[in-house]
Amino acid sequence: MEELIIKIFGEGKELNVYQMSARAFVIYIIALVLIRISGRRTFGKKSAFDNTIAIILGAILSRAVVGASDFVPTVVCCLVLVLLHRLLAMISLHNESFARLLRGESMVLFENEKLNDENMKLGLISKNDLMGDVRSKANINSLTNVKQVYLETSGEISVVEKEKPHK
Incomplete structure (x- = not known):
């Protein structure tokens, strides 16, 4: 099974077009899930607070597509960032001073x-x-x-x- 996964997704930076495409497909699905976890406001409000997570997710997830970083740690890192974003948004709902600090x-x-x-x-x-x-x-x-x-x-x-x- 491991050989099949390596054949489909490749290893390291030496990826062919099919392997990179397979990674892009999986990262696309993962990005959709992460954005759904992050919440609708991430792309709806477009404040600096919300744009930051979108930019960072794009930059980090691209590393998994091109093989510049290990796949699973990259996805876990993005999950942590999305959960942090959601936590900060929830705190800002209940604390107006904190909300002003985050959003202006x-x-x-x-x-x-x-x-x-x-x-x-x-x-x-x-x-x-x-x-x-x-x-x-x-x-x-x-x-x-x-x-x-x-x-x-x-x-x-x-x-x-x-x-x-x-x-």
């Missing part, structure tokens, strides 16, 4: 009819960038009907429109 906070870019120049500089957002997002998110071309604009922890801009008077 949203920044107000526009409020009370004024741009917040300091937050715009911190977020590396120009007025043109802000207006482009206001147009695409709220479908308006002016800040006159905007109550607030935020730079969210995901890097997205969100727009809160002023309430329209009732007729």
